[in-house]
Amino acid sequence: MKFSEQITQIRKRNHLTQQEFADKLNVTRQAVSNWENDRNLPDLEILIAITHLFNVSLDYLVLEEGTKTKMATKLIKNTSDNRKAKLNLYTILIGTFIVILGLTCIFIKANSVEYIDHAGFLHENFYLLPVGFLLIFVGVIVIIVAGLVYLWTIRHDKRK
Missing domain, CATH: 1.10.287 (Helix Hairpins)
Known part of the structure; x- marks a missing residue:
């Protein structure tokens, strides 16, 4: 599953709008929209905040069934x-x-x-x-x- 799909799934599972999701992470709604539309990726700090706030593992967000995703490549770079x-x-x-x-x-x-x-x-x-x-x-x-x-x-x- 792509990172954009994972973020959308986490947000919807917690019954949050993009604005509410953004407020919890102290980012803009546009940033969340960009993540969900696969136009941009969050920084490591935001990823860690997502793991703490929504009780998901960093592996779940970064790795795609054992393979490197765009997110993993960005973090390595x-x-x-x-x-x-x-x-x-x-x-x-x-x-x-x-x-x-x-x-x-x-x-x-x-x-x-x-x-x-x-x-x-x-x-x-x-x-x-x-x-x-x-x-x-x-x-x-x-x-x-x-x-x-x-x-x-x-x-x-x-x-x-």
Whole structure:
């Protein structure tokens, strides 16, 4: 049975109009009409509310006799999109941290004291400058690549 038929059956079994059904779920009557006419699908939050309010299982709403329905495909796609967005966010945060680390190295180098000890050795943390610039460069590259990959995946998914 299709999701649209299931929603209609649940609503009618509980002797509710589309407006009453919508009010119970805090959505518009048009949203319920779209679900029943197979023009749109509800979000996961609404599905969970339906299962609680009308005492039906999520399997009943999402699966069609053991096969994937349009609803199951939508939920899987949303999960995949969320996973991609989280990965992109973490990658950008790592890139930002690397840039901040590079700036910190340059700041320490600029504010450190260079001196010659009594044995005539120069004490200078000269390595902080190239390390700082390298970290900034790597961090910016990570951020740019993460952004481009994310934009490419979004564009690629829209073509499907």
